[in-house]
Amino acid sequence: MAEETLVALRSLMTSHSPKLDALVVPSEDYHQSEYVSARDKRREFVSGFTGSAGLALITAKEALLWTDGRYFFQASQQLSDQWKLMRMGEDPAVDIWMANNLPKAAAIGVDPWCISVDTAQKWERAFSKKQQKLVQTSTNLVDEVWISRPLLEINPVIVHPPEFSGSSVQEKLKDLREKLVQEKARAIIITALDEVSL
Structure with missing residues (x-):
């Protein structure tokens, strides 16, 4: 399943305008929350990693997952051989990795609702040396390939006494x-x- 998802995402990346050299899939939802509903667990869906913190990066040839020390063992057990675990604090940060490993003028796709302005600006600074650019996708590409995506939950608001x-x-x-x-x-x-x- 994870391999089919990567194939489908890479196809969308190729057909996207502009063509995407990489796709960022963060853990956060549209509220920048780390703890998200089942419907918003996009990074978990694409990678199989169920920890609450992490970021997936998909390129034409690689699939990488960054997470912190709380989850190194869990991620090593849950990621398939299609994925490479990137250990925060040990391996290069995602923006540094992208700046150094993606080609000159690479287009890096991201759903703008799922990352903060500060993060986007930090990444763009790292990308400037090779004229790489962050590209806002008009839809979330993961949602387009997630056929059995859970329904939106609507629960009543509870006012605590x-x-x-x-x-x-x-x-x-x-x-x-x-x-x-x-x-x-x-x-x-x-x-x-x-x-x-x-």
Whole structure:
């Protein structure tokens, strides 16, 4: 199954405009969360590695998975021989590896919703010496080959009582609005799930 997935992804990479020399498949979902729903476990789907942290990189000839020391043994057991384990802290970081190993002017595809702006900018700096570029895909290529992708889960919101949350929703909103006044701000944008869930 994993080999068929790689073949299908490489076909999409070749037909993509521009043609992609590599495809980044991070662990994170559209909220930049490390702990994602079954539907968003794209990196797990393509690699077979079930740990919560890691990043997959697929090229025309290679499939590499970066993860940290918590998961070295697990990844070595779960990855097929199609994959190479890249040990964070021991092997080159993904941006350095791409900059050094991909060809000049390589196009590296990524779903822009699944990486942070800071990460994209860091990678682009590493790519500049060989005129490589990060290419935003209009769709997530993994989703296009994931035939049995789990359905979207819709669950009710649960408001925890103050004994668990520390204070009520009304008290938290009042405190936040007072802080906005102190900072002379009109609004605050909250995007991280853990900020919403406090």
